[in-house]
Amino acid sequence: MSKLIRFLSSLKIAIAVISLLVVLAILATLVPQGRDASFYTENYGNGLGNAxxxxxxxxxxxxxxxxVPLAVFFVNxxxxxxxxxxxRLRRKAPLRIGPDLIHLSLLLLIVAGGFTLFSRQETVVFLAEGGGFELPDGKTIRLKNFDFEMYDDGRPKDWISRVEVLNGKDVEKTFSIEVNKPLRVGRYRIFQSSYKNDAVAVFERDGEKVTIKPGEAMPFExxxxxxxxxxSTPxxxxxVFIQEKDGKRTQISLFAGEDFSGILLSDLLVHSESGLQVVTQKGxxxxxxxxxxxxxxxFLSFYQKLGDMN
Structure with a gap:
């Protein structure tokens, strides 16, 4: 047993595992995390993307x-x-609590980090201005307005969601959520993660209005x-619609105010929606x-070293 403990506590193993973790962590920062599989094949090529x-x-x-390397480091x-x-107990030597606390705190940090990682829950909610969603604790997040700031050359600069936190009908606070500035509500953190544009087509036929969104359809003849x-065109x-009639499908492109077959596209409402990521984790x-x-x-290790020197 003592030989096994000596092997597992080897300084060489610790140095090798720590070096490996540092190198892998640096490489991981160069690869965007959590994207769809298509993102990696499109940006890195089929070979590297699939790898x-x-x-x-x-x-x-x-x-x-x-x-796996983290588990090896924990055991070490x-x-x-x-x-x-x-x-120290066998030799009845005085305990040096400083180094022992350092070791125990690192062990606790690894356990707590793993627990936090695997207890993490994420949900992405898309909101239009005026829309909202309810947190499990009963509070409501309502989007007042959403700004998409860009640089002069057209590159994205910042997404800003100005929200209200409501407890029932009362506004507890207002907050501007930005990419690196999340909102904390109790045990929930709300991040600005993305945005998307959505549209609503408004048809008029025989004096009646019908609205549909992308992916939806309505009966016709x-x-x-x-x-x-x-x-978006100049x-x-x-x-862009697809019409099915008598077993045939035809693709049609219309601007607001145009009609076909007696049906008028009276309006095309395009709006931006803010993508907010709600994160909760324990530990x-x-x-x-x-x-x-x-x-x-x-601190205790440093203090004890000073005592030894004196």
Whole structure:
């Protein structure tokens, strides 16, 4: 058993595993995480893109590439801690609580980090201005307005969602959510994650109005008219429809004010929607506790070293 403990607590293993984790973590920062598989093949080519997906480098922090070396480091650190404590107890040497606290805090940090990672829950909600959603604790997030700021050359600069936090009908606070400025509501954090444009086509026929969105359809002369998408053109926004009649399908592109077969596209309403990511995770308190213990351990180690020098 003592030979196994000595092997597992080897400094060489610790250095090798830490070096591997550092290199892999640096590489992981160069690869966008959590995107669709098509993103990686389109941006990195089929070969490298498929390799990234196969080794799960697209979700590195949950992959075996990260978790296996981390588990090895945990075992190494635990063995080192046990070997150190047992040796001091056997020799009846005075305990040095500083280094022991450092080891224990790192062990706790790894456990807390893993618990936090796998208890993390994420949901993305798209809101138009005036829309809202309810959190599980009963509070409501309502979008007042959404700004998409761009640089002069057209590149995205910032997305800003100005929201209200409502408790019943009362506004508790207002907040501007930005890409690196999340809103915290209780145990929930709300991030600005994305945006999208949506459209509503308004038809008039025989004095009645009908509205449909992309992906929806309405009956028409024994067939249907389906709203495929809208397109931005130099002349304005155009709606693309598909008409099915007598078993035949025809694609039609219309601007607001145009008609076909006695039906008028009276309006095409295009609006932006803000994509807000709602995140909740457990174990944050354990992470804070482990960091506090780490600081105490470092202070005690430094203090004990000064005592030895005197």
């Amino acid at each position: 990234i997906i196969r080794v799960q480098f697209n979700k590195f922090w949950r992959s075996a590439l990260f978790l 650190l635990l063995a080192c801690t046990l070997r150190r404590l047992s040796g 024994g067939g249907f008219i389906g709203f495929l998408e809208y397109q 002349e304005g926004n155009a709606a 944050i308190i354990l992470i804070y506790l482990s960091l506090i213990l780490l600081c105490i351990g470092m």
